[in-house]
Amino acid sequence: MPIYEYKCNACGHEFEALVPMSAKKAPSCPGCGSAKVKKLISVIASNTSGCSSCTSSSCSSCSPKGGFS
Numbered sequence: 001m002p003i004y005e006y007k008c009n010a011c012g013h014e015f016e017a018l019v020p021m022s023a024k025k026a027p028s029c030p031g032c033g034s035a036k037v038k039k040l041i042s043v044i045a046s047n048t049s050g051c052s053s054c055t056s057s058s059c060s061s062c063s064p065k066g067g068f069s
């Protein structure tokens, strides 16, 4: 079950919630009970290779291994 981060539009409370894959609705705010919550982009490091300052292969610090020589 993935954990999502939500922010309540009503009171600004941020919280994490375990949401089953089958769930279509966002959870309600545990602080004020409002259903007006916004899902935040989860910050999961899926690609930690290379440097963080660029995404192109022209960067010398993150050029592909076994590339041009």
Ligand SMILES: [Zn+2]
Pocket: 008, 009, 010, 011, 012, 013, 029, 030, 031, 032, 033, 034
């Ligand atoms: Zn709230």
